[in-house]
Amino acid sequence: MSEVILEIRHLSKTFGTNVVLRDIDFEVRKGDVISIIGASGSGKSTLLRCTNFLETPTSGQIIYHGKDLTASRIDEAAYRARVGMVFQSFNLFNNMTVLQNCMTGQIRVLKKKKEEAEAEARKYLEHVGMLPYINAKPRQLSGGQKQRVAIARALAMGPEILLFDEPTSALDPEMVGEVLAVMKDLAASGMTMMVVTHEMAFARDISSQVVFMKDGVICEQGSPDQIFKNPQRSETKDFLSRFMNS
Amino acid sequence: MTSSLPTDYWGRVVYLASHYAGSFLNGAWKTIAIAVVGTAAGCIIGFLVGIIQTIPVSPKDPWYKKAVLKIVRLILNVYVEVFRGTPMMVQAMFIYFGALQYTSLKLSMWSAAFLIVSINTGAYMAETVRGGILSIDIGQTEGAKAIGMSHFQTMLYVIFPQALRNIIPQIGNNLIINLKDSSVLSVIGTIELFYVAKQNAGTYYWYFEAMTIAMILYLIMTLTASRLLRWWEKKLDGPANYDLATTDTLAFTSGLVEYPADADDHFAERNKEGGEER
Numbered sequence: 001m002s003e004v005i006l007e008i009r010h011l012s013k014t015f016g017t018n019v020v021l022r023d024i025d026f027e028v029r030k031g032d033v034i035s036i037i038g039a040s041g042s043g044k045s046t047l048l049r050c051t052n053f054l055e056t057p058t059s060g061q062i063i064y065h066g067k068d069l070t071a072s073r074i075d076e077a078a079y080r081a082r083v084g085m086v087f088q089s090f091n092l093f094n095n096m097t098v099l100q101n102c103m104t105g106q107i108r109v110l111k112k113k114k115e116e117a118e119a120e121a122r123k124y125l126e127h128v129g130m131l132p133y134i135n136a137k138p139r140q141l142s143g144g145q146k147q148r149v150a151i152a153r154a155l156a157m158g159p160e161i162l163l164f165d166e167p168t169s170a171l172d173p174e175m176v177g178e179v180l181a182v183m184k185d186l187a188a189s190g191m192t193m194m195v196v197t198h199e200m201a202f203a204r205d206i207s208s209q210v211v212f213m214k215d216g217v218i219c220e221q222g223s224p225d226q227i228f229k230n231p232q233r234s235e236t237k238d239f240l241s242r243f244m245n246s
Numbered sequence: 247m248t249s250s251l252p253t254d255y256w257g258r259v260v261y262l263a264s265h266y267a268g269s270f271l272n273g274a275w276k277t278i279a280i281a282v283v284g285t286a287a288g289c290i291i292g293f294l295v296g297i298i299q300t301i302p303v304s305p306k307d308p309w310y311k312k313a314v315l316k317i318v319r320l321i322l323n324v325y326v327e328v329f330r331g332t333p334m335m336v337q338a339m340f341i342y343f344g345a346l347q348y349t350s351l352k353l354s355m356w357s358a359a360f361l362i363v364s365i366n367t368g369a370y371m372a373e374t375v376r377g378g379i380l381s382i383d384i385g386q387t388e389g390a391k392a393i394g395m396s397h398f399q400t401m402l403y404v405i406f407p408q409a410l411r412n413i414i415p416q417i418g419n420n421l422i423i424n425l426k427d428s429s430v431l432s433v434i435g436t437i438e439l440f441y442v443a444k445q446n447a448g449t450y451y452w453y454f455e456a457m458t459i460a461m462i463l464y465l466i467m468t469l470t471a472s473r474l475l476r477w478w479e480k481k482l483d484g485p486a487n488y489d490l491a492t493t494d495t496l497a498f499t500s501g502l503v504e505y506p507a508d509a510d511d512h513f514a515e516r517n518k519e520g521g522e523e524r
Contacts, residue, residue: 052392054388077395079394080392081393084392087385089385091383093390094408095404104403105395108399109393109399110394134491135491157393
C-alpha cells in the first residue's frame with residue numbers, strides 16, 4: 001500500500017443547528033482516485049470544502065502527512081497551495097487572461113520567476129488543450145474550456161492532491177466529455193484525486209475507491225466493483241438504481 | 247478708459263475672457279488640481295477603509311486581533327458617518343479655523359483644501375469600495391484561496407482590480423462632484439475657479455458675464471472628465487476579441503484552428519467551434 005497523504009478523522013460540520021457532516025472517517029493514499037457520490041445535500045461538497053479549509057470543520061481532525069492541521073493554528077494558505085481545487089463554477093479570475101490565471105499563483109504564492117511560471121503554465125495548458133487560448137479572458141470561453149483552464153491552473157501549482165467539486169455539473173452535456181477526458185488522463189498519470197461527482201460512469205471506470213454519502217455520513221465505501229456490482233446497503237442500491245436507470 | 251468698456255452682454259463676456267484669461271485659467275487649473283488630487287487621495291482612503299471593513303474574522307483568531315479590528319472598525323464607521331453626514335462647506339470652515347485657533351497645526355490654505363476634499367471623498371468612497379468588494383462573486387475569493395493566496399494577495403491581485411472596474415462610474419461621479427463642489431472652498435479663501443470668477447465679476451459688477459465664463463469652464467472640465475473615465479473603463483475591459491496563439495500558421499488563413507494534432511477528436515472539434523464563434 002502506498003503512503004497515506006491525508007487522513008480525515010471523525011470530521012463533523014454543522015451550520016447552526018443543521019448537521020451537514022457527521023463523523024466522517026477515511027484516508028487518501030498517494031495515487032488514489034476517490035469518487036464521492038450521493039444525492040444532492042448529502043454533504044459531499046461540504047466534505048471537500050472542509051478538506052481544504054474553505055469551510056472550517058466543527059470537530060474532528062484533518063491529518064496531512066502525519067500533521068494534525070485542526071489541532072493548532074496552521075498556515076492554511078501554505079496547505080491550500082499543496083492541495084488543488086477545481087470548482088463547479090470554475091472560479092477563474094475574470095480580470096486575467098487564461099495564461100495569467102495559470103501564472104499568478106506560481107508567481108505570488110510559490111514565488112517563481114515569471115519565465116519559469118509561464119513555461120509551467122504553457123505546459124499544463126497544452127495538456128488540457130487550451131494553449132491556443134492563452135490570450136483569452138474567461139468570459140470569452142465556453143464552460144468546458146473554462147473548466148479545462150481551471151484544471152491547468154490547479155495543476156500549475158504542482159499540487160499533491162486535486163479536489164474536484166462537481167467539475168462537470170455546470171456544463172452543457174456536449175462539454176462534459178472534454179473535461180472528463182482531461183480528468184481521465186490525470187488519473188492515468190497517477191495524480192491523487194478526490195472527485196465529488198454525479199458522473200457514475202467516471203466513478204465506476206476511473207476511480208480506485210468510491211465513497212457513497214447519505215445525510216452527512218459515509219454510508220458505504222469500497223472499490224468501484226464492490227459499490228456498483230455488489231452494494232451491501234439498501235440505500236446504496238436505491239441510489240444507484242435510480243441513477244443508472246435515468 | 248471707462249468709455250471704452252463694452253455695454254452689451256457678449257461684448258462684456260469677450261472682454262472679461264480676454265483681459266482676465268490668465269486669472270480664470272489659473273482658477274480652473276486650481277479647481278482641477280484640487281478635484282483630481284482629492285479624488286485620488288479619497289479613493290486610496292476609501293480602498294484602505296473598504297479593505298479593513300472586509301477583513302474576515304474567524305473564530306480561531308486570537309482575542310487581541312478581534313479587539314483591535316473591532317476598535318479600528320468603530321473609528322472608521324464614525325469617520326464615514328461624520329464626513330458623509332455634514333456639508334463640505336461647514337467641514338472646510340470647521341477644520342481650517344479650528345486648526346488655526348486651537349492647535350499649533352497651522353494648515354496652509356492649500357493643504358486645508360486638499361485635505362478637506364480628500365477626507366470627504368474618502369468617506370463616500372469607503373462605502374462605494376465596500377460595495378464594490380461585496381459585489382465580486384465569492385467564487386473569485388475561493389478560487390484565489392484554493393491556490394494558496396493570503397487575504398491580502400487575494401484582495402490585491404484578484405478582488406481589487408475587479409472591484410475597481412465596477413466602481414469606476416462612481417469614481418467618475420466623485421470626480422465630477424469634486425470639480426464642482428470645490429467651489430465651496432472659496433469660504434476659506436481657496437483661489438479656485440468660483441473664487442476668481444466672483445473676484446473678476448466684482449471688478450465691474452458684471453456678475454452674469456463672469457459666471458457665464460465660469461459655467462462654460464466648469465462644463466468643459468466635467469465633460470472632459472466623464473469622457474476620460476469612459477475611455478479608462480474601456481481600456482480596463484481589454485479588447486473584445488483575442489488572438490488564438492497557435493504555431494500552425496495555416497490556421498490563420500483557414501480561419502479554423504486544428505489543435506493539437508495528436509489530441510482527441512473532441513478537442514479539435516471544440517476549438518473549431520470556438521474559432522467560428524468569434
